[in-house]
Amino acid sequence: MTDPVKVLVTGAAGQIAYSLLYSVAKGDVFGKDTPITLVLLDIPPMAGVLDGVVMEMQDCALPLLKEVIATTEEAVAFDKIDAALLVGAMPRKEGMERKDLLAANVKIFKSQGMALDKYAKKTVKVVVVGNPANTNALICSKFAPSIPPENFSCLTRLDQNRAQAQIAARAGVACSAVKNVVIWGNHSSTQYPDVNHATVEINGKTLSVFDAIKDDSWLKNEFIATVQQRGAAVIKARKLSSAMSAAKAICDHMRDWWAGTPKGQWVSMGVVSDGSYGIEKGLVYSFPVEIGSNHSYKIVQGLPINDFSREKMDNTMKELIQERDMALEACN
Ligand SMILES: NC(=O)c1ccc[n+]([C@@H]2O[C@H](COP(=O)([O-])OP(=O)(O)OC[C@H]3O[C@@H](n4cnc5c(N)ncnc54)[C@H](O)[C@@H]3O)[C@@H](O)[C@H]2O)c1
Numbered sequence: 001m002t003d004p005v006k007v008l009v010t011g012a013a014g015q016i017a018y019s020l021l022y023s024v025a026k027g028d029v030f031g032k033d034t035p036i037t038l039v040l041l042d043i044p045p046m047a048g049v050l051d052g053v054v055m056e057m058q059d060c061a062l063p064l065l066k067e068v069i070a071t072t073e074e075a076v077a078f079d080k081i082d083a084a085l086l087v088g089a090m091p092r093k094e095g096m097e098r099k100d101l102l103a104a105n106v107k108i109f110k111s112q113g114m115a116l117d118k119y120a121k122k123t124v125k126v127v128v129v130g131n132p133a134n135t136n137a138l139i140c141s142k143f144a145p146s147i148p149p150e151n152f153s154c155l156t157r158l159d160q161n162r163a164q165a166q167i168a169a170r171a172g173v174a175c176s177a178v179k180n181v182v183i184w185g186n187h188s189s190t191q192y193p194d195v196n197h198a199t200v201e202i203n204g205k206t207l208s209v210f211d212a213i214k215d216d217s218w219l220k221n222e223f224i225a226t227v228q229q230r231g232a233a234v235i236k237a238r239k240l241s242s243a244m245s246a247a248k249a250i251c252d253h254m255r256d257w258w259a260g261t262p263k264g265q266w267v268s269m270g271v272v273s274d275g276s277y278g279i280e281k282g283l284v285y286s287f288p289v290e291i292g293s294n295h296s297y298k299i300v301q302g303l304p305i306n307d308f309s310r311e312k313m314d315n316t317m318k319e320l321i322q323e324r325d326m327a328l329e330a331c332n
């Protein structure tokens with residue numbers, strides 16, 4: 001067995017964490033042979049609930065779980081961590097857009113950026129889940145200047161999973177038969193789920209999504225709108241935002257970052273833009289990435305972008321520029 005990986009989950013008393021912690025502690029993310037030290041952070045009023053979560057973690061009797069540290073202090077939570085799953089933040093309610101959470105949540109990520117800078121390992125890998133996730137990740141990275149910007153990401157894997165599942169259902173195949181769907185941009189209703197480069201395997205044959213679905217109008221309209229609005233649809237139905245599917249997506253995101261992606265396949269992650277595809281440098285924008293075995297990713301280059309895609313990619317970038325400016329103002 002290797003040394004334990006020290007993993008921080010914030011918002012550990014909340015609803016996403018309740019699904020997430022079990023999967024992380026049983027080896028779904030960092031490997032079936034990797035022992036885990038779990039650090040659970042929440043705010044002081046939730047300390048009692050956190051105690052209950054710790055009891056349950058113990059009662060799961062998981063062989064890989066070496067230690068659970070529950071705390072309400074950032075100095076303890078961020079100390080020498082290898083991975084940070086930053087979930088803790090206010091969720092939106094019915095009728096809100098995710099960016100309506102900016103004023104309330106951005107300060108959490110400024111503070112946690114500073115804590116990462118001060119206490120975490122410089123190799124720490126960070127995924128921001130709390131909304132608005134892209135802009136919170138940008139702020140987190142900005143306030144952690146000693147940690148390379150490429151170590152910060154935000155979750156758009158839930159959107160990728162949603163898109164993949166919609167295509168699979170329409171084509172009548174398993175989700176695993178759909179590959180290389182891309183989510184561009186913001187984890188918001190301006191995101192662009194792009195199937196132009198994606199494939200579907202049907203009866204042993206690999207087809208483009210357009211050839212497999214044979215309904216361009218559905219792909220250009222209803223499909224995109226369904227993925228863009230899926231978070232809101234879940235909130236309308238559950239009166240709570242998605243949790244089980246969010247936890248699964250966090251696991252998928254961090255597992256692939258840790259272990260790498262299969263050759264020829266890519267996944268979508270919000271990462272700091274290097275200017276690829278004309279996206280303004282420094283924004284946290286969701287791109288297709290390929291990940292190597294050493295936890296380092298590259299933005300997939302050279303995908304042909306048609307006019308339909310260009311407009312949608314620029315539109316979601318514009319929203320991220322506005323969010324960034326509002327967030328920087330709120331932080332000052
Ligand atoms: N990016 C995505 O795909 C995605 C998906 C689902 C939910 N989300 C977002 O994730 C966030 C959490 O959702 P949830 O349903 O678990 O919410 P929740 O309200 O059930 O739990 C949030 C937890 O965070 C805690 N918290 C608040 N401030 C904190 C801080 N400074 N430090 C540590 N913990 C803190 C709260 O006390 C609470 O226990 C929300 O912002 C939600 O919108 C993002």
Ligand SMILES: O=C(O)C[C@H](O)C(=O)O
Pocket residue numbers: 091092098131158230231232234235241242
């Ligand atoms: O939509 C939300 O506010 C929650 C989450 O971001 C989601 O996509 O389900």
